Amino acid sequence: MISRLVLPLVLVSTVAAADPRAEVQIDALGLLDQRVELSATGLITPNLGATLTLADQLDGTSRQVALSLPVFAQSAFRGFFIEPGMLAGGRWSSNCLSCAPDINKTISAEVLFGWSWLFDSGLTLAMAIGAQVEVACYDNDCGIDPAISPAGYFKLGWAF
Numbered sequence: 001m002i003s004r005l006v007l008p009l010v011l012v013s014t015v016a017a018a019d020p021r022a023e024v025q026i027d028a029l030g031l032l033d034q035r036v037e038l039s040a041t042g043l044i045t046p047n048l049g050a051t052l053t054l055a056d057q058l059d060g061t062s063r064q065v066a067l068s069l070p071v072f073a074q075s076a077f078r079g080f081f082i083e084p085g086m087l088a089g090g091r092w093s094s095n096c097l098s099c100a101p102d103i104n105k106t107i108s109a110e111v112l113f114g115w116s117w118l119f120d121s122g123l124t125l126a127m128a129i130g131a132q133v134e135v136a137c138y139d140n141d142c143g144i145d146p147a148i149s150p151a152g153y154f155k156l157g158w159a160f
Helices: 002-017 028-032
Strands: 022-027 035-045 048-057 062-068 079-093 102-118 123-138 148-159
Touching (some): 022 028, 022 123, 028 035, 035 148, 048 079, 062 102, 079 123, 102 148
Antiparallel strands (some): 022 035, 022 148, 035 048, 048 062, 062 079, 079 102, 102 123, 123 148
């Protein structure tokens, strides 16, 4: 009976310990801000990935989609990385139930610098910090100067 349980555990750790080609993550810091952010990364080359991130504010006031290209200095999901990307999102509010919502749609560019850890089990930790700048805004309330704001994350995930 015990050998039936040990074999799957050995196989999972063997698959995870090999050079991973993909990763799924959740942003732990986003949960503190009542924001759910899920990411999926697939490798294009051994040091370059493509990441799709979907984010949603739990109160339903904003949604965001991002596409980024993390460039790893060492092998994938390990060590220092630079992650340029584009974000598109919307934030909406309404002061009354019968009124049309006030929608603010933006497109932003960002650059993050970070560090990633990959453990033998396949668990990954990644943290990054950087800046994003508003490239386009589709609202009457947009400012004249592009808004530059800090950006970053602390993600937990699994690579396989």
